[in-house]
Amino acid sequence: MFLGRDKTQPKDLNDVISFLNQFEHPALILDWASHKGLVTQSKKGDISVTFPFAANAVIQSLTEWLSAKQSDGEAIPDLAISSRVVPMKAGDKTQLKGVKNLLVVSSAKGGVGKSTTSVNLALALKAQGAKVGILDADIYGPSLPIMLGTKGKQPITLDGKLMEPIEAHGLYSNSIGYLVPDEDAMVWRGPMASKAFAQLVNETRWPDIDYLIVDMPPGTGDIQLSLAQQFPVTAAIVVTTPQDLALADAIKGVAMFEKVAVPVLGVVENMSYHICSQCGHHEAIFGHGGAVKMAEQYGLSLLGQVPLHIQIREDIDAGNPTVESASDSEFSTIYKQLALNVASQLYWRGDASAESIAITTVG
Numbered sequence: 001m002f003l004g005r006d007k008t009q010p011k012d013l014n015d016v017i018s019f020l021n022q023f024e025h026p027a028l029i030l031d032w033a034s035h036k037g038l039v040t041q042s043k044k045g046d047i048s049v050t051f052p053f054a055a056n057a058v059i060q061s062l063t064e065w066l067s068a069k070q071s072d073g074e075a076i077p078d079l080a081i082s083s084r085v086v087p088m089k090a091g092d093k094t095q096l097k098g099v100k101n102l103l104v105v106s107s108a109k110g111g112v113g114k115s116t117t118s119v120n121l122a123l124a125l126k127a128q129g130a131k132v133g134i135l136d137a138d139i140y141g142p143s144l145p146i147m148l149g150t151k152g153k154q155p156i157t158l159d160g161k162l163m164e165p166i167e168a169h170g171l172y173s174n175s176i177g178y179l180v181p182d183e184d185a186m187v188w189r190g191p192m193a194s195k196a197f198a199q200l201v202n203e204t205r206w207p208d209i210d211y212l213i214v215d216m217p218p219g220t221g222d223i224q225l226s227l228a229q230q231f232p233v234t235a236a237i238v239v240t241t242p243q244d245l246a247l248a249d250a251i252k253g254v255a256m257f258e259k260v261a262v263p264v265l266g267v268v269e270n271m272s273y274h275i276c277s278q279c280g281h282h283e284a285i286f287g288h289g290g291a292v293k294m295a296e297q298y299g300l301s302l303l304g305q306v307p308l309h310i311q312i313r314e315d316i317d318a319g320n321p322t323v324e325s326a327s328d329s330e331f332s333t334i335y336k337q338l339a340l341n342v343a344s345q346l347y348w349r350g351d352a353s354a355e356s357i358a359i360t361t362v363g
């Protein structure tokens, strides 16, 4: 092989691309290195690998793979490896200022853990190297201030127009819960709720974030439809639990997004199985295999399966979400894997916007 013969570093871009294509990872496609803009060479000859999505776990695996090759005596190319999240197209809608990708997290029913999933997913995307914002669009029951430990905070405006998001655990957040008392939001009707949501989205100064996670109000009614239609949604993620009834509702949720031409990235099965806090025993108390079957039947991706465990509830209720407070726990590993699936599939299955192609091909 070209690398082994004279032990000199390969310098030719095509040779390096062929070499890198041998590296396989579940978050990469076959021949990933040949994909436009991922492996580039500067005028000086330096070669860079730039993953176009939040990919810290991939970067770590690639670095380990290269070290192992080197230990085996292979000459490996000198590479600068990093990630830079690119904005993906959101239909024909114009991107929100300061937001590269807007992901809505929805559920057809209340109480399935949509907000818990949104917050931990946002933190896990951050752990994968992204700059992340989270918007609590659950107008009728905003839970973000409690889950992020930011209750009582209020966004300030520096220019009299735009709200500065509240920063917590390294996330940029805004919530109707910061702006009005819970009981006021509860009595809002459709148009008022939509207006409040529009204000939150448009009048927050999002500081060039890679992903904005929007925690939607539960259900598949007019409000959800109009929210999904109004905004440049890159993709939707549907959270469900394993019971048959919840799965049937989740299918309604998927159909709702299809109606308004918002691509559904996939499904997250929350409370997938119970882990006993005493003995660690796994038990499928809500049934087994439902989401897998549903995903297969409807051609959806099963993005992750999160267990039901008391630590996840206790951490989030205390404003200290698990991915942050126990970043090496098995639960955080599951959320980080979910985040990698979300980030990578969003890229490989979507269309990069024109701006991103321009960014990635600059040598």
Ligand SMILES: Nc1ncnc2c1ncn2[C@@H]1O[C@H](COP(=O)(O)OP(=O)(O)OP(=O)(O)O)[C@@H](O)[C@H]1O
Binding pocket: 107, 109, 110, 111, 112, 113, 114, 115, 116, 117, 138, 141, 143, 218, 270, 271, 306, 307, 308, 309, 310, 311, 312, 313, 314, 316, 317
């Ligand atoms: N995987 C989990 N393990 C343990 N507890 C969980 C898990 N997911 C969610 N919970 C708990 O279940 C309750 C409901 O979760 P959450 O508020 O996230 O649901 P939701 O779908 O956003 O609800 P709503 O419909 O009110 O918006 C919370 O007390 C949360 O801590």
